[in-house]
Amino acid sequence: MxxxxxxxxxxxxxxxxxxxxxxxxxxxxxxxxxxxxxxxxxxxxxxxxxxxxxxxxxxxxxxxxxxxxxxxxxxxxxxxxxxxxxxxxxxxxxxxxxxxxxxxxxxxxxxxxxDLLPYFRRSETAAGRDPQLRGSAGPILVAPAADRHPVAEAFVAGLLAAGVPGTEDLSGARQEGVAWPDLAIADGVxxxxxxxxxxxxxxxxxxxxxxxxxxxxxxxxxxxxxxxxxxxxxxxxxxxxxxxxxxxxxxxxxxxxxxxxxxxxxxxxxxxxxxxxxxxxxxxxxxxDHPIAITSYSPAASLPVSKYNHGEACAAVRSPLAGGYPDLHLLPILLPLAPAGSEPGPAGGYALVASAVAPAxxxxxxxxxxxxxxxxxxxxxxLREPEDLDRLAAGLLMIREVAAGRGFGQVRKAEVYPGPEVRGTAAIRRYIRRSVSSYYHxxxxxxxxxxxxxxxxxxxxxxxxxxxxxxxxxxxxxxxxxxxxxxxxxxxxxxxxxxxxxxx
Ligand SMILES: Cc1cc2nc3c(=O)[nH]c(=O)nc-3n(C[C@H](O)[C@H](O)[C@H](O)COP(=O)(O)OP(=O)(O)OC[C@H]3O[C@@H](n4cnc5c(N)ncnc54)[C@H](O)[C@@H]3O)c2cc1C
CATH class of the missing domain: 3.50.50.60 (FAD/NAD(P)-binding domain)
Structure with a gap:
């Protein structure tokens, strides 16, 4: 042997x-x-x-x-x-x-x-980031999206307008707010x-x-x-x-x-x-794992395809239940996603997603x-612990507020999921319970x-x-x-x- x-x-x-x-x-x-x-x-x-x-x-x-x-x-x-x-x-x-x-x-x-910081830094090359906190010679080359998708742009602008602070780097000094996070992509690969x-x-x-x-x-x-x-x-x-x-x-x-x-x-x-x-x-x-709840939209006009990961932007925010750090991610997924078991989302559409990232x-x-x-x-x-449902419900409310905003009108025709008939706390909670899925973490x-x-x-x-x-x-x-x-x-x-x- x-x-x-x-x-x-x-x-x-x-x-x-x-x-x-x-x-x-x-x-x-x-x-x-x-x-x-x-x-x-x-x-x-x-x-x-x-x-x-x-x-x-x-x-x-x-x-x-x-x-x-x-x-x-x-x-x-x-x-x-x-x-x-x-x-x-x-x-x-x-x-x-x-x-x-x-x-x-x-x-x-x-x-x-x-203790972990040297190992985080050793694993990555994050050019242009804070060299005290980020790596400059590691095997995994990372950078944020440069050629940004209009839906991701509109989502970021809408969150900023709603009062969510911006941050340069979710892995840097300020790990809270809306950002263009690093992606493990170099030269388009x-x-x-x-x-x-x-x-x-x-x-x-x-x-x-x-x-x-x-x-x-x-x-x-x-x-x-x-x-x-x-x-x-x-x-x-x-x-x-x-x-x-x-x-x-x-x-x-x-x-x-x-x-x-x-x-x-x-x-x-x-x-x-x-x-x-x-x-x-x-x-x-x-x-x-991080559970997610999906909202899905039909596009106002023909939209380009993401050149990156169909995500590009991400906000780390706090629900009213947050402890010492943000407990929600809000992000676009630039694909016509629909909850499992539902009709596919409209062609050219996209999803806006909330995830409970500090689940109980x-x-x-x-x-x-x-x-x-x-x-x-x-x-x-x-959702075994009810507070995770509360978190996702809070996240969906924030997403809907942004998607209903004037700035989003350029890219949004209509909300397809949950759909306009799903209103009020009880209906939203029922929707989340029957459509919850995974961030794969x-x-x-x-x-x-x-x-x-x-x-x-x-x-x-x-x-x-x-x-x-x-x-x-x-x-x-x-x-x-x-x-x-x-x-x-x-x-x-x-x-x-x-x-x-x-x-x-
Ligand atoms: C679809 C998807 C999207 C994701 N998106 C992101 C993202 O954007 N960013 C992010 O940070 N994380 C993301 N994740 C999560 C992230 O990739 C994982 O947390 C991470 O890769 C886990 O690393 P690991 O080494 O623990 O396990 P893995 O990378 O899963 O590696 C385990 C390996 O062990 C092998 N293996 C298992 N059992 C056996 C066996 N019995 N014999 C031999 N081999 C075996 C498997 O085939 C696999 O290759 C995503 C995950 C998925 C699935």
Whole structure:
């Protein structure tokens, strides 16, 4: 059986960082295993083609358990070199610094904003931004949209007119207000974690990257993780480690693999037909995501197609329920979106969307059975806590105010969803409950902390076993109030440093 110093499971956002950084040490033998294919398709490179990824083999294409009154919700995640970072919408935004300070205050020592700042900076090149806070030499090249879409322009102008402050940089000194956020696009081409980190490292003789490999289990000897078993193009194979296995299979895949390997809530594992090895009740729990509510409009005139990610602008604002930082995102999606199950939006139309980005609700990922090829049961718990519905209702009111404004008249013909008949608090709340969907930001299912019930300690080591760490979106104790990719890059950068060079 081949032996490696490090086996990284999952070549997504975090896995690409880990493989590239760990293999910088020429003596470290690194294996990176990915379930998806190696292809870098057009939809992974041309920014405004990104929605095509969702109808491709690069999407695991999960659905959730029924949510609120909406039924099962579509739940994409990436399955490719670059993972979700290769198919996502490319927004590159940090959470508010208070989010990370709260992690540290709750026991995650070493993960406050000031601790993470060097890793945020190391991961990015953000030319023209504040060099004290932003990176200038990292692998992920980012910049805001330059050639702005008229709907995004009108939305920004309308928010400013409604009294929302503007900010230059949501990842900079003032992380609140309406902005043109950075996008991971350079010279008109997406810069995924695979493009920025992994592909430049592929020639290293000490790095082995295997695609089309579904990791099905972790091997243990006397409580130490000794390797992995996997299906390569469907055929059983295995690899062993003299050092560590690092899980980077994402907020859904990582808890699924742990539970398949006997690490998780013992009672649930037995019910699923798996003999427990370590009873960690929080594996798969604490699933957090940002729910969204959609309004949709028909255009006043023919509108151009976005040259970027169909988003371009974003406002981080506070609902009346906000704590120490903005709890709502308001943004345009320059596509004719409609709530699931409704007639498609009008051709040439667009959506304006609210997301509750500091949700109180929590859900879970559970096994559907012992077969690793079977998708897990995913319950993001949307609107489980009524205050998240209050947040989204407040967001929809703000969007409607802007869309009804005179400045928006140039681009808006009529509101199609929810539609003029949906008026008043009760009707709006009913609409949100039956149409809620996802911003696609799952996290938190293997929470990091210093307390006894956290899944990983503050060095990202899985409790109850040795030789096993997690470094992906699943370790976030709370989901940042922003798109999570920039945070996952920083987590993986720090993890690579914690793991260090080749074992002695
Ligand atoms: C459609 C979409 C749009 C998004 N838009 C944005 C955005 O604009 N900005 C932003 O910041 N965030 C966005 N996100 C979220 C962001 O991309 C993720 O938070 C981030 O990529 C998570 O990184 P990760 O490394 O934890 O997991 P992932 O990037 O999902 O990587 C996990 C990898 O592990 C692999 N894997 C899983 N299980 C196994 C297994 N058993 N064996 C082998 N391999 C396995 C997967 O195939 C995948 O490649 C979006 C996500 C989606 C799906």
């Amino acid at each position: 081949p032996e490696y110093d490090y086996i990284v499971v999952g070549a997504g956002t975090a896995g690409c960082v880990l493989a590239a950084r760990l293999s910088q040490h020429p003596a470290a033998r690194v294996l990176l295993l990915e379930a998806g294919a190696a292809a870098r398709t057009r939809a992974m490179t041309v920014p405004n083609a990104w929605p095509e990824n969702l109808d491709s083999p690069a999407n695991w294409a999960d659905t959730t358990t029924p949510q609120a009154d909406a039924g099962p919700v579509s739940y994409p995640r990436g399955r490719a070199l670059g993972g979700s970072g290769a198919i996502n919408a490319m927004a590159h935004v940090r959470g508010h610094r208070t989010v990370y300070d709260d992690w540290a205050a709750a026991g995650a020592a070493g993960w406050a904003f000031a 997406r810069v995924s974690p695979a493009d920025g980190y992994l592909r430049p490292a592929l020639g290293r003789p000490n790095l082995t990257v295997l695609t089309d490999c579904l990791v099905t289990g972790l091997g243990f000897s006397n409580g130490r993780c000794t390797g992995v078993s996997y299906l390569q193009h469907g055929h059983p194979a295995a690899a062993q480690t003299s050092g560590e296995v690092v899980l980077a299979a994402g907020a859904i895949g990582t808890p699924q693999l742990l539970m398949l390997s006997g690490i998780g809530p013992a009672g649930q594992l037995r019910q699923a037909g798996i003999e427990p090895l370590a009873d960690l009740p929080e594996v798969g729990e604490n699933l957090q 609700s929590r859900g879970a990922v559970r096994l559907a059975g012992p077969d690793p090829r079977r998708p897990p049961l995913i319950d993001p718990g949307f 799952p996290a938190g299912t293997c929470r990091m902390g210093a307390d006894g019930t956290a899944v990983v300690d503050c060095s990202l080591r899985v409790q109850g076993v040795t030789g096993l760490r997690i470094a992906d979106a699943s370790v976030l104790p709370t989901l940042p109030n922003a798109h999570p990719n920039a945070t996952v890059l920083a987590i993986a950068e720090r993890a690579a440093e914690l793991i260090g060079g080749p074992p002695d």
